[in-house]
Amino acid sequence: MKLRHLFSPIHAIRDFANFARSREKHEWWFLLASICVVLVIGWAFVHDSYFERAYKPNIIYVESWPANRTDAEIIAQQKIDQAKQEAAEAEFERERAKRQAEWKKIDDKLKSWGI
CATH class of the missing domain: 1.10.287 (Helix Hairpins)
Structure with a gap:
């Protein structure tokens, strides 16, 4: 062929x-x-299929401290840092409680519908 x-x-x-x-x-x-x-x-x-990827870089900046700092300066800086950390944790907990309340409201509504 x-x-x-x-x-x-x-x-x-x-x-x-x-x-x-x-x-x-x-x-x-x-x-x-x-x-x-x-x-x-x-x-x-x-x-x-298109969606924005939530990208938040987790950058940790290292602070440079002089080697001759006194213990009092170190403790004072730790207290400042501790206050910042506690404020951030409190904000996180407020947001978490707010989201939890929103989902509870939705759950209660679904339960009232029998779902």
Whole structure:
């Protein structure tokens, strides 16, 4: 069997044209509708798959202290740092309690609906 008999672009185009001519008008409309449905579903998947990544770098800055600091200076700095840490923890707890109250409200609403 010779290779030129296996595939010919001219014969393929002619075959497709004959196939297209034998189709009814309503078949073309169904083809168009089915292509649109597939494109819309594909677009929905692509659109839904995009999301912003919440990136917050956790950078820890190291402070340089002189080697001849006194113990009193070190303790004073530790008290300042402790106050900052306690304020941050208190803020975190307030936010956590707020989120917990929001979810409890939703849970109570779902329980009232029997869910």
